[in-house]
Amino acid sequence: MDVTDTRIDPAGELTVESLMANPRQARKERLIRDSLGATALVSVLISGLIIWSLFSEAWTFMVEVDWGAVWDIGWFPRRGIYDIKTLIAASLIITGIAMVVAGPLGLGAAIYLSEYARPGVRRTLKPILEILAGIPSVVLGFFALEWIAPNVVKTLFGGPAAGSLLAAGIGVGVLVIPLVASISEDAMKAVPMSLREASSGLGARKLTTTVRVVLPAAVSGLMAAFIVAVSRALGETMVVFMAGGAAQTAVYTHDPLDGSLTMTAGMTSLARGTDNVVGEGLTFQSLFFVGLVLFVVTFALNLVADRFVHRVREQY
């Protein structure tokens, strides 16, 4: 240490001051702490900006729109007909189909990886599932349109070889399989080994242990997986936009073999149609109105799922 440091008593005695941090260093520490804190606040700022941007435009829409046009025959935003039920119906159909595909496949894969797979098998199969999780949704959109539509929808269900709600729904299902699988697997891994051992000790078979002990113990995590997947499927855009079988406008339908627009696809095709989102009156604002509906629904689902995940953590 520098002997000329004024904080050290010339007689060499240790004072309270000599134990205190160098003021320059203390300032640096505070500066670092505060800048890191500021980066953490960025996330709050982003949430605020999202809510502000959605509300400000959606408010204009809600005040000025003729509400008869929001409950009409279909989604024709450029003609001033903003039938939200067309979009919601299509979103629900897509989500339903996606969950029929992803629920059993994702849960089955999770049970296998968590309870049955030997470590070596697990080490090989799990990364492949994670690769599937990383496939961009445009790629699945292409796959849904070019492969699922002609090979599954047309051959098995007699639907069109081009885009349809069914083709898009299956595509979204494939997209959320890894999500269901990974959250469900985490939930089952969190079940203490002692529960399984106790069950086996009582003479239960593996099947009984899995179905009667592990699954009930993991049920809140499984619920969370299901809810997160629903939220993801509702918000998925590219697959439904590319393979949903409708462009720009849609008449109300609830037939999965028809083409239609979901909330997300409706927004995308509106923003995509011309170079600028301009049209009759409230076209631009309708984009934010639909976005707000989607945001509120997925936000609520995510909050509920978060509760379920926390319940698992607190229990064990």
Add this chain to the structure above:
Amino acid sequence: MAKARLIGDRTNKMMVQAMERRATDVRGRVFHVTLLVTLLISLFILAVLIVDVVIDSWGFLTGRPGGFLSGTMRSLSDDPKLGVHQALVGTFWIAVFVAVLAFPIGIGAAIWLEEYALKNWFTRFIELNIRNLAGVPSIVYGLLGLFLFVKSLEGLTGGKSIASAGITLAILVLPIVIITAQEAIRAVPQGLKEGAYGVGATKWTMIRSQVLPYAAPGIFTGTLLSMSRGIGEAAPLLLVGAVSGRLGSDSGFFDLSSVTAEHFMAMPVIIVEWVQNSGRDPGFAEAAAAAIVVLLVFVILMNAAAIILRNHFEKKRG
């Protein structure tokens, strides 16, 4: 001396049979096989997807190996100058924005949350907020970008520019960067931190010399995953206004003026564009498949690197 028989022949035979019988738990077996099949179906879909894309694109990629990467957008699919160069430039700049904005802010936020933040309602609120942001649909981020960067801040970003798109995607992947970095930092053993304090380190010195090096592989894994998510995302770009068809001139990779220029293209968007063109010109479906192969090479390499890195360090540290 004859063996003493305690039980009769018939009972004896039954017991031997019972003990020697292979216990086949039929229902258990069926369950096991069903589970395996569900997993294999998912893997099979992945295989079909990749094979389908490669077959569709084969003619394109073998017909003009280098030309496809240096070519530009054209109105006809059999134009020999058709290619993805503009889209590669756009995706390159998006990656730069993600790396420059989302990585430092995300890692900084993670350090603060794990090392500095008090465990109070405010910290819990920020964490809940981050988890919720991670679940917000990507198209909603597109609306944010459209409202904020394209309309409100047009003077700064140039409107429908690669800058608007890049900032929007940086915001989109920020929660993923924070959450993965937090997990990596949380895994740093308490002993390391106490050791650093013990030899007189200040908080920041301790973080810089112990926490960050130990958490680096985990943080890096997270940044790889979020980068691959960022370059594959298309929906927000369509809203922020990636241009259809009439893209201006082609610019080089390091041309800064292109960042705030009015038009841009990116790999995922060119795929959408060409899929839609395939209605009038079926050759564009092959072009789209070829662009998918290019995109998938990047995305799968990044994901695979992240997975291998994570597994390597998990094994090493037990």
